[in-house]
Amino acid sequence: MKNRLRLLRAERDWSQGELATRLGISRQSVNAIETGKYDPSLPLAFRIADLFALRIEDIFLRDEEGAGE
Amino acid sequence: MKNRLRLLRAERDWSQGELATRLGISRQSVNAIETGKYDPSLPLAFRIADLFALRIEDIFLRDEEGAGE
C-alpha cells in the first residue's frame, strides 16, 4: 500500500507537524505513514482524503498501481 | 464509520463465511465489520472494494453520510 501523502503535503508547503495537527494525530504517525511503516486506519484515511479534497483511491494506491510508470 | 457490506453481500446471496473466504479473512471478522464492532484496515477495505467493483467511498460511509436523509 503506497501513498502520495508526502507529495500532497509538499504541494501545500506543510511540515509533518502541521499536517499532523490538521489531521488530529501525532507527527510520528504522519512520518510513519509517509515512510511506509504502516497504513493508516480507514477512518484516518477518510480524514486525510477529506483534508485534501480527494478520494481515498487517489491518495492510497494498491501496491501494483503506479509502479510501472 | 458505517458500511453497506451486509446489503452488498445479500445482493449476491453470499453467506458471511462465503464472503470471508473471498476476502481471505475469517467469518468472525466479516460479522464484526457488518455489525459495526470495528472498521476494516485500509488494505482490507481495498480488497472489499475490489471484490464488489466499487469505490471505498461507496461502501464505507462517514458517520454523517446517509444519516440525515
Place this chain on the structure above:
DNA sequence: GGCGGTTGTCAAGGGAGCTTGACATAAACG
C-alpha cells in the same frame, strides 16, 4: 424429533495503528 446451514457472540492471542517522550541529524539563519 433431529440435522445442516447461517448468524451472533465470547475468550484468548498476536500483530498493526497510534500515542508520548526522547534523541540524532541536517539545513537555514543570526
Place this chain on the structure above:
DNA sequence: CGTTTATGTCAAGCTCCCTTGACAACCGCC
C-alpha cells in the same frame, strides 16, 4: 559559534484489527 525548524527513528504502552475455537440461537427441511 548557537538557535531554530524539519525530519527520521527508537522505546514503551494502549487500543484496535484479525485470528482460531467454541458455543447458543434460529431457521428450513427431512
